[in-house]
Amino acid sequence: MADVFIYDALRTPRGRGKAGKGGLANIHPQELLAQTLNTMAERKKLDKKLVDDLAVGCVSQVKEQGACIARVALIAAQWPEEVTGYTINRFCGSGLEAVNSIAAKIGAGFIDGAIGGGVESMSRVPMGSDEAMMDGLNLELRKRMYLVPQGISADLIATREGFKRADVDAFALASQQKAARAIEEKRFANSMFAVKNPDGSVALDRDEHPRADTTLAGLGELKAAFVQMGAMPAGPNGETLDQLALNKYSDVKAIDHVHTGGNSSGIVDGAAAVLMGSKEWGTKAGLKPRAKIRAMATIGAEPVIMLTAPAPASKKALDRAGMSVKDIDLWEINEAFATVPMQTARALGIDMDRVNVNGGAIALGHPLGATGAILLGTALDEMERANKSTALITLCIGGGMGIATILERV
Numbered sequence: 001m002a003d004v005f006i007y008d009a010l011r012t013p014r015g016r017g018k019a020g021k022g023g024l025a026n027i028h029p030q031e032l033l034a035q036t037l038n039t040m041a042e043r044k045k046l047d048k049k050l051v052d053d054l055a056v057g058c059v060s061q062v063k064e065q066g067a068c069i070a071r072v073a074l075i076a077a078q079w080p081e082e083v084t085g086y087t088i089n090r091f092c093g094s095g096l097e098a099v100n101s102i103a104a105k106i107g108a109g110f111i112d113g114a115i116g117g118g119v120e121s122m123s124r125v126p127m128g129s130d131e132a133m134m135d136g137l138n139l140e141l142r143k144r145m146y147l148v149p150q151g152i153s154a155d156l157i158a159t160r161e162g163f164k165r166a167d168v169d170a171f172a173l174a175s176q177q178k179a180a181r182a183i184e185e186k187r188f189a190n191s192m193f194a195v196k197n198p199d200g201s202v203a204l205d206r207d208e209h210p211r212a213d214t215t216l217a218g219l220g221e222l223k224a225a226f227v228q229m230g231a232m233p234a235g236p237n238g239e240t241l242d243q244l245a246l247n248k249y250s251d252v253k254a255i256d257h258v259h260t261g262g263n264s265s266g267i268v269d270g271a272a273a274v275l276m277g278s279k280e281w282g283t284k285a286g287l288k289p290r291a292k293i294r295a296m297a298t299i300g301a302e303p304v305i306m307l308t309a310p311a312p313a314s315k316k317a318l319d320r321a322g323m324s325v326k327d328i329d330l331w332e333i334n335e336a337f338a339t340v341p342m343q344t345a346r347a348l349g350i351d352m353d354r355v356n357v358n359g360g361a362i363a364l365g366h367p368l369g370a371t372g373a374i375l376l377g378t379a380l381d382e383m384e385r386a387n388k389s390t391a392l393i394t395l396c397i398g399g400g401m402g403i404a405t406i407l408e409r410v
Helices: 029-044 069-076 094-108 139-144 150-161 165-184 216-220 241-248 279-285 310-321 339-348 371-385
Strands: 005-011 053-057 084-088 113-121 202-204 268-277 291-300 330-333 390-397 401-409
Touching: 005 029, 005 279, 005 291, 005 371, 029 069, 029 113, 029 268, 053 069, 053 094, 069 084, 084 094, 094 113, 094 268, 094 291, 094 371, 094 401, 113 279, 113 371, 150 241, 150 339, 165 216, 165 339, 268 279, 268 371, 291 310, 310 339, 310 390, 310 401, 330 339, 330 371, 371 390, 371 401
Parallel strands: 053 084, 053 113, 330 390
Antiparallel strands: 005 268, 113 268, 291 401, 390 401
């Protein structure tokens, strides 16, 4: 594969994902993405006709996020008619999959320059809006295997790994503290722009979800989020969701429910875009490359426990790049639940001081389809700020999948 260069990465702030309450809740998701595209074009003085395609990750592709939001957002942004768009759903890995999809096309020589990114308005199109659940309501599949909700999977991982409530709360506190430091030091300023209302006023110019005043005591007062869910009867013989999960993991006597709203990812709105191209395309566009993609990979894992694939996906990408864990300066491991980066770091032997150095989704939020592209931009900025050379971005994905992308600064 030919070299694929990253020329820019841009994101919106992450607004609280509550209907009518967050700073972005009154912005249509098409317009959220359109503003991202137009702001990127303006700041890079980009000739839009040079962009061959747009891939957009979006998980809940219904209602306002239906109708191929990638293409319709281009129309809303008044981009040239020649620029095409397509929408991807690889659950929480959708934004990074969109980036990787575009990178693969460029590397193979099918296109020259394009954009990958993502969007999710969780205030306007909440999780579950597609009414399909993880298994698409396939009753025949449920007879063979019941795919439990991710919160139960996260608690199952914690139980098997021996992570206690104090451990996941401590990780969550660190995420909040690192995000607070990053915000105070304006580490996100390069890649974040202020979203505007239709009248031109500023809708949101900061991430809304972080809580700099978080304490361990406060986290400890929160109730475990998935106890009642785990006790719900769901199996053909009246088995609870916990029991259905333990049918697959008989080595565990009972699930220790440790995850709460404080040590799980936040529900937010957001959009992101990553501009990529060949070296020749960048020269033609008058752009300077910031990094190149060294490798990318996806992999499947056991679908009941569901969230353990970031480690093997990362290993697969590292093998393709001829690299080892020690060759990676910075790791962005999505904090869907605290146990995910904790388990990934343990499985790969990663030093925790290299993981999510500016906080993660526990503090900043997880706008499902956009998060992968956001994390790539965060890693890119931090490589430049801290004078680092390499970064690996990885996310767990529903149904037992993982995705990883390795960047090298140029």
